[in-house]
Amino acid sequence: MIGARYLLETPLDPEKVAAMMAGEQSAGTFVRVPGETDELRERHGARVRSVRVVEERDAPTLSSAYLERKGQAGLWRRAEVEIDYPEENVGANLPTLAAVVAGNLFDLGEITALKLMDVTVTPDYRARFARPACxxxxxxxxxxxxxxxxxxxxxxxxxxxxxxxxxxxxxxxxxxxxxxxxxxxxxxxxxxxxxxxxxxxxxxxxxxxxxxxxxxxxxxxxxxxxxxxxxxxxxxxxxxxxxxxxxxxxxxxxxxxxxxxxxxxxxxxxxxxxxxxxxxxxxxxxxxxxxxxxxxxxxxxxxxxxxxxxxxxxxxxxxxxxxxxxxxxxxxxxxxxxxxxxxxxxxxxxxxxxxxxxxxxxxxxxxxxxxxxxxxxxxxxxxxxxxxxxxxxxxxxxxxxxxxxxxxxxxxxxxxxx
Known part of the structure; x- marks a missing residue:
């Protein structure tokens, strides 16, 4: 698995938003689609490893037209979120790796701030890429x-x-x-x-x-x-x-x-x-x-x-x-x-x-x-x-x-x- 750790801000339930993030960056979208079988999800779906709320705020860092349309208000929670992505989804492809751990996540309407804090890879996965020449x-x-x-x-x-x-x-x-x-x-x-x-x-x-x-x-x-x-x-x-x-x-x-x-x-x-x-x-x-x-x-x-x-x-x-x-x-x-x-x-x-x-x-x-x-x-x-x-x-x-x-x-x- 490729691990990614985020700092997330949202007025919604952080656990539900984290699950949505995992789906968005792997096998899912905002609704279930034909062909999205349980077997496919099990093999290619990302998994939320942990969600921990670290702060509550009275105002968002950024505005979101999506949340404004929904009339969403309340406390904005910041949470540390860890998600694991299947290596099979990416292969030895750096631009795709970046798209998986970041990609559209920064544009999601449910999110008013997001920072990708860390990425971890297994030794076997690291071995698929170039090492320093010197x-x-x-x-x-x-x-x-x-x-x-x-x-x-x-x-x-x-x-x-x-x-x-x-x-x-x-x-x-x-x-x-x-x-x-x-x-x-x-x-x-x-x-x-x-x-x-x-x-x-x-x-x-x-x-x-x-x-x-x-x-x-x-x-x-x-x-x-x-x-x-x-x-x-x-x-x-x-x-x-x-x-x-x-x-x-x-x-x-x-x-x-x-x-x-x-x-x-x-x-x-x-x-x-x-x-x-x-x-x-x-x-x-x-x-x-x-x-x-x-x-x-x-x-x-x-x-x-x-x-x-x-x-x-x-x-x-x-x-x-x-x-x-x-x-x-x-x-x-x-x-x-x-x-x-x-x-x-x-x-x-x-x-x-x-x-x-x-x-x-x-x-x-x-x-x-x-x-x-x-x-x-x-x-x-x-x-x-x-x-x-x-x-x-x-x-x-x-x-x-x-x-x-x-x-x-x-x-x-x-x-x-x-």
Whole structure:
């Protein structure tokens, strides 16, 4: 069975609404139809596992013309609902899986709010889908970094630089000691820096750096596009010796990411931009635990979870939970993905991150301004992160440790009041 957990709001009996939801998303509709036998229902019908009322409200979150026509009033109850769907109804089909656990449920007239909170799958069902091509172990092996988080940054300014200007910045960042560099999500294939020219210019720098130092730097080139173009872009990255491509998951969609995964052995850096539209409201949309299952089944290797103490609205515990879920296998083999912390990150947020995810070291920590805007330049930014890591991994105080690290002291002075 495929399990789905929802937060439901309705003025009607939540148990009856849950049963209606199960029928709507499996073998039934609002009335029994010819051919809908008991045997068919037994084999293909979804089952309500539990319903638990958690709150009563005086007003609905959303209006419903259906309920208004019925003259329905009264208390609006919020309930946690768990429904199991037969795997046989779906098969190894991600878009259909999404349609089953979500689909028309958000439009049902009996419901005034609904959030898909989580999706669970069996190990056997998970095995029917793609796994990460690189995942955590493959990413670490490609970079030769074993015992600490991966420190990286983002090409800034976001857009407007030419391929040669981007390559020059990448050269500076490679020399500064970063492990990872990514394109911004809004840079796909712009006229100022077409993806093919950008990849060739940047990879020339990366190869020269590797030949000179023996040290690899992973570049996540943004290949977000329509599917055929994404495949062409990925092929060009591979031909130039690259190891990673980035895609905006919500806009490429499940099928687009699945197709990209099947096509390329490169690491897929999954960017979640736009997720707030799906998950930010506490009573509407799709929560990260459910959302990440779908894209992990599509085969991504890295997954953005936002950042702690950064510039976005996510509560710290929500970010931490997202990272912990990335680090938890879905099946009975290691299909974990690398959580990526980004948004307003710098040396001073590293300790909070490390503590809140249970002192795990398998994460990517991206600092844009925290590296690029460091008073001592990108080299100082990277050094401040490494010094901060020395402190937090040893349980030492950052301020005390900064007495031995000029770069960390400058970071604390520059970014500490933000």
């Amino acid at each position: 995942g955590i172990a493959g990413t670490r092996k490609a970079l030769g970094v074993d015992e600490r988080p991966l420190f990286g940054t983002i090409i800034k300014p976001n857009i407007g630089m030419s391929p040669d200007e981007i390559a020059a910045l990448v050269k500076t960042l490679c020399e500064a000691g970063v492990d990872f560099i990514k394109d911004d999500e809004i840079v796909g294939n712009p006229a100022c820096a077409p993806v093919a020219e950008r990849v060739s210019a940047v990879m020339d720098v990366v190869r020269r750096h590797r030949d000179k130092t023996g040290r690899s730097v992973m570049i996540a080139f943004n290949v977000t596009d329509e599917v055929d173009a994404m495949r062409r872009h990925a092929d060009h990255v591979a031909a130039e010796g690259g190891s990673c491509v980035m895609a905006s998951l919500n806009w490429c969609g499940l099928s687009g990411i699945e197709t990209l995964r099947r096509h390329t052995p490169l690491a897929i850096h999954g960017h979640r931009n736009g997720f707030g539209a799906f998950g930010r409201h506490p009573a509407l949309g799709i929560a990260f635990p459910a959302w990440q299952v779908l894209y992990r089944l599509a085969g991504v290797d890295h997954l953005h979870v936002h950042g702690m103490g950064g510039k976005f609205a996510d509560p710290t515990e929500e970010v931490a939970d997202a990272a912990r879920r990335c680090l938890t296998p879905l099946g009975d083999t290691d299909d974990r993905v690398m959580p990526v912390f980004s948004s307003g990150q710098w040396a001073g947020t590293l300790g909070l991150t490390y503590d809140r995810i249970g002192q795990a070291r398998d994460f990517m920590f991206l600092a844009g301004g925290g590296i690029l805007a460091h008073p001592d330049g990108p080299g100082g930014g990277v050094e401040s992160l490494r010094a901060a890591w020395e402190a937090v991994s040893a349980g030492a105080d950052l301020s005390e440790h900064a007495r031995r690290s000029k770069a960390l002291a400058m970071a604390l002075e520059t970014f500490g009041g933000r």
